[in-house]
Amino acid sequence: MELFRALAVIAEPPVGEAAPVAAALELGALPPASAYTELFAFQLYPYASVYLGAEGMLGGAARDLIAGFWRALKQTPPAEPDYLPVMLALYAHLCELEDTAQDETMRAGWRHARRAFLWEHLLSWLPVYLEKLSELAPPFYQKWGELLRRALLREAAATGGQDTLSLHLRESAGLSDPRANGLEPFLQTLLSPARSGMILTRADLTRAARTLNLGTRIGERLYIIKALFGQDAAQLLEWLAQEATRWAGRHRSQHAALSQISQAWTTKAEASAALLRELKLTAQDVA
Amino acid sequence: MRLDELNKRVSVARRETEARGETFYPGPSRIHLAAFPPKERWDDWVELDSRAWPKRVERRYMLVPTTCFNCESACGLLAYVDRESLQVQKFEGNPEHPGSRGRNCAKGPATLNQITDPDRILYPLKRAGKRGAGEWVRVSWDEALDDIAARIRKAIVERRHNEIMYHVGRPGEDGFTERILAAWGVDGHNSHTNVCSSSSRAGYQYWMGLDRPSPDHANADVVFLISSHLEAGHYFNPHAQRVMEAKARGAKLIVFDTRLSNTATHADFWIAPYPGSEPAIVLSIANYLIENKLYNREFVRRWWNWEEYMAVERPETETTFENFERALKELYGGYTFEYAAQESGVEARVIEEIARVVSQAGTKFSSHNWRSASAGNSGGWQVTRTLFMLNALLGAIATEGGVFPNAWNKFVPKPIHTPPHPQTWNELTWPREYPLAMNELSFLLPHFLKEGRGRVDVYFTRVYNPVWTNPDGFSWVEALTDEKLFGCYVALTPTWNETAYFADYILPMGHGSERHDIHSYETHDAQWLGFRQPVLRAARERLGEKLDDTRAVNPGEVWEENEFWLELSWRIDADGTLGIRQYVESRERPGERLGVDEYYGYIFEHSVPGLPERAARENLTPLEFMRRYGAFEVRKKVGAIYEEVVPEEELEDTRADRFGRVYTRTAKPPTTNIVPIPTIDPDADGRRFVGVQDGAQVRRGFPTPSGRLEFYSRTLADWGWHEHSLPTYIKSHVHPDNLDEGQTVLISTFRLPVQIHTRSANAKWLDEIAHTNPLWIHTRHAARLGLQTGDLVRVETEIGYFVVKAWVTEGIRPGIVACSHHMGRWKLKDAAGQRQLMATVNLSHEGDEWGLQRERGVAPYASSDADTLRIWWTDVGVHQNLTFPVHPDPVSGMHCWHQAVRVRAADAADKYGDISVDTQKAHEVYQKWLSRTRPADAFSPDSTRRPYWLLRPLKPAREFYRLPDERELLSVE
Numbered sequence A: 001m002e003l004f005r006a007l008a009v010i011a012e013p014p015v016g017e018a019a020p021v022a023a024a025l026e027l028g029a030l031p032p033a034s035a036y037t038e039l040f041a042f043q044l045y046p047y048a049s050v051y052l053g054a055e056g057m058l059g060g061a062a063r064d065l066i067a068g069f070w071r072a073l074k075q076t077p078p079a080e081p082d083y084l085p086v087m088l089a090l091y092a093h094l095c096e097l098e099d100t101a102q103d104e105t106m107r108a109g110w111r112h113a114r115r116a117f118l119w120e121h122l123l124s125w126l127p128v129y130l131e132k133l134s135e136l137a138p139p140f141y142q143k144w145g146e147l148l149r150r151a152l153l154r155e156a157a158a159t160g161g162q163d164t165l166s167l168h169l170r171e172s173a174g175l176s177d178p179r180a181n182g183l184e185p186f187l188q189t190l191l192s193p194a195r196s197g198m199i200l201t202r203a204d205l206t207r208a209a210r211t212l213n214l215g216t217r218i219g220e221r222l223y224i225i226k227a228l229f230g231q232d233a234a235q236l237l238e239w240l241a242q243e244a245t246r247w248a249g250r251h252r253s254q255h256a257a258l259s260q261i262s263q264a265w266t267t268k269a270e271a272s273a274a275l276l277r278e279l280k281l282t283a284q285d286v287a
Numbered sequence B: 001m002r003l004d005e006l007n008k009r010v011s012v013a014r015r016e017t018e019a020r021g022e023t024f025y026p027g028p029s030r031i032h033l034a035a036f037p038p039k040e041r042w043d044d045w046v047e048l049d050s051r052a053w054p055k056r057v058e059r060r061y062m063l064v065p066t067t068c069f070n071c072e073s074a075c076g077l078l079a080y081v082d083r084e085s086l087q088v089q090k091f092e093g094n095p096e097h098p099g100s101r102g103r104n105c106a107k108g109p110a111t112l113n114q115i116t117d118p119d120r121i122l123y124p125l126k127r128a129g130k131r132g133a134g135e136w137v138r139v140s141w142d143e144a145l146d147d148i149a150a151r152i153r154k155a156i157v158e159r160r161h162n163e164i165m166y167h168v169g170r171p172g173e174d175g176f177t178e179r180i181l182a183a184w185g186v187d188g189h190n191s192h193t194n195v196c197s198s199s200s201r202a203g204y205q206y207w208m209g210l211d212r213p214s215p216d217h218a219n220a221d222v223v224f225l226i227s228s229h230l231e232a233g234h235y236f237n238p239h240a241q242r243v244m245e246a247k248a249r250g251a252k253l254i255v256f257d258t259r260l261s262n263t264a265t266h267a268d269f270w271i272a273p274y275p276g277s278e279p280a281i282v283l284s285i286a287n288y289l290i291e292n293k294l295y296n297r298e299f300v301r302r303w304w305n306w307e308e309y310m311a312v313e314r315p316e317t318e319t320t321f322e323n324f325e326r327a328l329k330e331l332y333g334g335y336t337f338e339y340a341a342q343e344s345g346v347e348a349r350v351i352e353e354i355a356r357v358v359s360q361a362g363t364k365f366s367s368h369n370w371r372s373a374s375a376g377n378s379g380g381w382q383v384t385r386t387l388f389m390l391n392a393l394l395g396a397i398a399t400e401g402g403v404f405p406n407a408w409n410k411f412v413p414k415p416i417h418t419p420p421h422p423q424t425w426n427e428l429t430w431p432r433e434y435p436l437a438m439n440e441l442s443f444l445l446p447h448f449l450k451e452g453r454g455r456v457d458v459y460f461t462r463v464y465n466p467v468w469t470n471p472d473g474f475s476w477v478e479a480l481t482d483e484k485l486f487g488c489y490v491a492l493t494p495t496w497n498e499t500a501y502f503a504d505y506i507l508p509m510g511h512g513s514e515r516h517d518i519h520s521y522e523t524h525d526a527q528w529l530g531f532r533q534p535v536l537r538a539a540r541e542r543l544g545e546k547l548d549d550t551r552a553v554n555p556g557e558v559w560e561e562n563e564f565w566l567e568l569s570w571r572i573d574a575d576g577t578l579g580i581r582q583y584v585e586s587r588e589r590p591g592e593r594l595g596v597d598e599y600y601g602y603i604f605e606h607s608v609p610g611l612p613e614r615a616a617r618e619n620l621t622p623l624e625f626m627r628r629y630g631a632f633e634v635r636k637k638v639g640a641i642y643e644e645v646v647p648e649e650e651l652e653d654t655r656a657d658r659f660g661r662v663y664t665r666t667a668k669p670p671t672t673n674i675v676p677i678p679t680i681d682p683d684a685d686g687r688r689f690v691g692v693q694d695g696a697q698v699r700r701g702f703p704t705p706s707g708r709l710e711f712y713s714r715t716l717a718d719w720g721w722h723e724h725s726l727p728t729y730i731k732s733h734v735h736p737d738n739l740d741e742g743q744t745v746l747i748s749t750f751r752l753p754v755q756i757h758t759r760s761a762n763a764k765w766l767d768e769i770a771h772t773n774p775l776w777i778h779t780r781h782a783a784r785l786g787l788q789t790g791d792l793v794r795v796e797t798e799i800g801y802f803v804v805k806a807w808v809t810e811g812i813r814p815g816i817v818a819c820s821h822h823m824g825r826w827k828l829k830d831a832a833g834q835r836q837l838m839a840t841v842n843l844s845h846e847g848d849e850w851g852l853q854r855e856r857g858v859a860p861y862a863s864s865d866a867d868t869l870r871i872w873w874t875d876v877g878v879h880q881n882l883t884f885p886v887h888p889d890p891v892s893g894m895h896c897w898h899q900a901v902r903v904r905a906a907d908a909a910d911k912y913g914d915i916s917v918d919t920q921k922a923h924e925v926y927q928k929w930l931s932r933t934r935p936a937d938a939f940s941p942d943s944t945r946r947p948y949w950l951l952r953p954l955k956p957a958r959e960f961y962r963l964p965d966e967r968e969l970l971s972v973e
Helices: A002-010 A016-024 A033-043 A048-052 A060-072 A084-100 A104-122 A126-136 A139-159 A167-171 A183-190 A202-212 A221-231 A233-252 A259-281 B003-019 B111-115 B141-157 B176-184 B198-208 B236-249 B278-291 B297-303 B306-313 B321-332 B337-344 B348-359 B372-376 B381-394 B442-450 B473-480 B535-542 B561-572 B596-606 B611-616 B622-629 B714-718 B764-769 B779-785 B866-870 B919-930 B966-972
Strands: B045-048 B058-067 B076-082 B088-093 B125-127 B136-138 B164-168 B189-191 B213-215 B222-225 B252-256 B269-271 B365-368 B403-405 B456-462 B486-492 B505-507 B517-519 B526-532 B631-636 B661-664 B688-694 B697-699 B744-747 B775-778 B792-796 B800-809 B816-818 B826-828 B839-846 B849-856 B899-905 B915-918
Touching: A002 A016, A002 A084, A002 A139, A002 B003, A016 B003, A033 A126, A033 A139, A033 A202, A048 A060, A060 A104, A060 A167, A060 B236, A084 A104, A104 A139, A104 A167, A126 A139, A126 A259, A139 B003, A167 A259, A183 A221, A202 A221, A202 A233, A221 A233, A233 A259, B058 B526, B058 B535, B058 B622, B076 B535, B088 B111, B111 B764, B141 B164, B141 B456, B141 B486, B141 B505, B141 B561, B164 B176, B176 B189, B176 B561, B189 B442, B198 B372, B198 B381, B213 B365, B222 B236, B222 B348, B236 B252, B252 B348, B269 B348, B278 B321, B278 B337, B278 B348, B278 B381, B297 B381, B306 B321, B306 B714, B337 B348, B365 B381, B365 B403, B372 B381, B442 B473, B442 B919, B473 B486, B473 B919, B526 B622, B561 B596, B596 B611, B596 B622, B611 B622, B611 B631, B622 B631, B775 B779, B775 B792, B779 B800, B779 B899, B915 B919
Parallel strands: B164 B189, B164 B456, B222 B252, B222 B365, B252 B269, B456 B486, B486 B505, B744 B816, B775 B800, B826 B839
Antiparallel strands: B045 B058, B058 B076, B076 B088, B125 B136, B125 B505, B213 B403, B517 B526, B526 B631, B661 B688, B688 B697, B744 B899, B775 B816, B792 B800, B792 B899, B800 B915, B839 B849, B849 B915
8 A cells, every 4th residue: 555655754754855755645844854853763763673572672583573574475674674664665565566466366465464464563563652652743743643543553454353463462571570580671671662561752751750850860761760760769660550550541442443462562551550569569679 | 534545645646756757755665775865866966075074064966877897797886976076076876777776895986096096097108118118108199099090901901800909808898899890890809708707608608508697696595606706706796685685585505615705604505625626516416406306307308408419329219308317317326425525525414415405496596606616627617517507407597596598687789880790710819729719719819929820910908907817927928028929009998007018009098987888787687778977978968068078078088998999990991991980970970970979879769678768758868868877677577588489470481300499481580689699500491590399389498509408518519529518527627636746726716805806906995905915825734834824935836936925714625725816916117007006026037037026015105195195005915827827728718727836935035926937838838738629620510610609709700610721721821
């Protein structure tokens, strides 16, 4: 579907060449590059592995799984197969291949590939990502996010659900328990959406600091959250538990369209909320 | 808005934008490549000036495509021409080029170093003193052209056509200069190919009629390389990127290389066989496929010329496929893994494992060899012949992931004028001792001249440096300094070289961004055309100027060869009486000389299918389109042409012979693709060969005498080489059986990945990376000789020795030594030269004894380029090729590069770079190898000099293939 390729372009830096694409999508004038940088480079990194991986970081097994999809198609994976524009363009390409297939067998093959990619690698994280984006993005990217969300949900409906939960989500564990494994792995898994059930951006951590009247240290998210934890572990745990509960509610609202996926995300967020509350009771020990 | 409507709206916007030749989807979302400057902004591209950092200073560029002229890959370049200064700021890849797809190796961007080289030759020079004395005067182009044209005219008028010779290294174009020579009526084309790829070509040609492979590496499941092809070699950049794509997809890479090359480091299976044993290993793999019935039986049945083999060679046995299979088993049964292990020194179990991997490739098996083992060994042409046999067994020919014949993946457009075949045969290049030579016996020229076989009155070298590149360079020096042998020597070169010192004229020609040419190479299953152009000329034309002469934009008086050849031809026959002028005359303006705009404009307008229509979509003429984008893809996914059914309209009054070859009365349909394809003899009644019978249909087949893949070469059998008529293993001249006590093998054929023969001598970026060529020697071997890295070593060949530094490494087969031929450039004391990579030397000469002693290496020097003061290296390697005698393979004519040598610690008096050679001994070695030939006089089955179907550059008219009979010779005398 052409639309996905066009939406892919908008998730790239807003160079002048993207203006006709934005116009065709009725998104209006391209935003300044600083808006793109703030959203995609500082808050919501447009890489699937960040949201599906065990460490909440670029690359790793999550990226390998997506590269594996290319290989299964007998294609050479690009350097960053989990980069959102590349993923959307691949999806568009699969739609084109299905549309232009010369016989029904080929068409069925491409349809199968398209459906697998959609459910396995796109719907497994993008609705959650776009949910967060709707909170943070300036109007131009809000409109883009909404369009992408609608398009994805329509594809979800058109392709008729999934048989098995995405491997990314099936394989992901919950939060690491600091009482057993120490503080650092616990904090690291808080920043892994697939494990915590929630997306914590830099903006969220700043909000936490402001709400809890704590000082924000400038650095990577892990560094920031560690600094917050050091200042008042109990308060922070409570704040995180509330966030997790809020995320569980958001995930539940998607159940109608994405039942298994939303269920998996809900379960993760609820489990996180429960653990965080339990930890709050022994906050001194945890810190 | 509804999503469907939005989707439609985007599609319409895309179609409209792309119809204007503009980019709708920039960047990674195109899926294909990372971002390149969108082409609609190539007229005015803005980048920040890196030198102005931290200030943000914008610079504006015109991006003008051209084609790299370093190796033969012809990758696309994009010149960034500064709009203010109208100078080239840098070169990057051209994303519109179908072969290289925007990617380049180090040599492409280093074109900038070449065009700004402070030591380059900028004006025509004429010798002032004795030849080789290094004294030159600047002359005008007119003076040089008139003098050379008059000499050539005189030779033609006096019927001395064979005294005009053009010796080319890197052609860098498809047929332009050959047609100039044809217009002059001379058989004077002399390529370097017999020191390069003849051997490989022969192996391929005997199988499929065409002499180059076009592997579809990107789609292969198994890639089999006998070479260091990921880092060097023909088309290595387009191929390497596709091999890596295959690897990323999970394909297996098999590499045979005696050295741990960069390619070997990427292999799933790397083996380092004893040099020359490669066919034994490959045939053991073939035997495994045959023995275990793992070959593509139906393909073999349909496409091999097994019926011919059985009928001719086994007449006592009934010609059935089953009997052939039994014969096949019997023929190759001796090539066991154990035998291969014994010959190669590679463990049998490793070979067996490789055989298993090969057997699982099916039709997705791409294999490649170009120089390497085939260039190193006598009988090396059986390396490619046996390797291609694996493809032929698997049916992996012209399949996705298989190997295509090159001509199917190449497009050579018909030019504006086509002169006839020359009415002469030049025995200096095509001597009758080598009737099956793939190319000219160019490297034997000094010996032929010394023997009195002829003389050369006007000798051109173009992008060629035989004194340095060829074996036995001192024999070249002896011949070049003898004015009785070479009347006038004209060196067409952009840079100084060892041969040019002995020239009468040095005429400066442009680098890759300073000249016109068209190319098409078999980089993958497609046909494309690349356009090289003087980028400053194209840039100024974009700004509205009209230029007729490339000298107007090149530095100094540097020219381009196309305009030079047109002008020289015009002056040879200014009045048209010799019949030459008509081939260089304008059609648009009769009576005037043809210009390059008209020449290429005609080709792009009339001979490239689809180009005019594609250009029209952007409101451009075809020439404007090529000037703007630099390349055009004529056809994608050509596929298996041999399977194509010949249409009824081509089958008038056909006859099929007993082997299923079909001949027709229908004339060959016209085509604008004139890529060289063998001409197969007609039947006795003059019908044209059109294809082969396949059941009720006639299919195109292969351009071989049998129309099929020639497992059995009747040509070899009939021309005296019956024992090699099948793919076999010929023991090399460096096989252990042929070595004397204490001798070892020197591998001299490998390149340094960032250098390219003579042309990169002053590419400072490349020189800084690679500037020397130590002798690779294995740790155990070195310990035995008491050597450590950096120690001086004397390497003794059959005719002399060289002194080089040792590099002790585990990365080579124990007992074998290796030294790259890419180094050891030199210039004579007080002579001009390229000062970044040429040592200054003294030549000494007494009788047949020659010596070369290094006086000093390179050093920093002041020039127009401040970087020349920053040169930190002094060592530029050793010129080993001077110490190699000629080793012409008696069948292919290829020089067999590997050397049987003795290696020892240098003597106390030896100095780094010392070279000593006895040219009398060199001549004796030449005679020894010559005695192994089977000349046409004695072995030709039909009184011709050469099988007519074999490819040959610049074919003479057919009647000149006939050997002169004794009476004719007597009457001439």
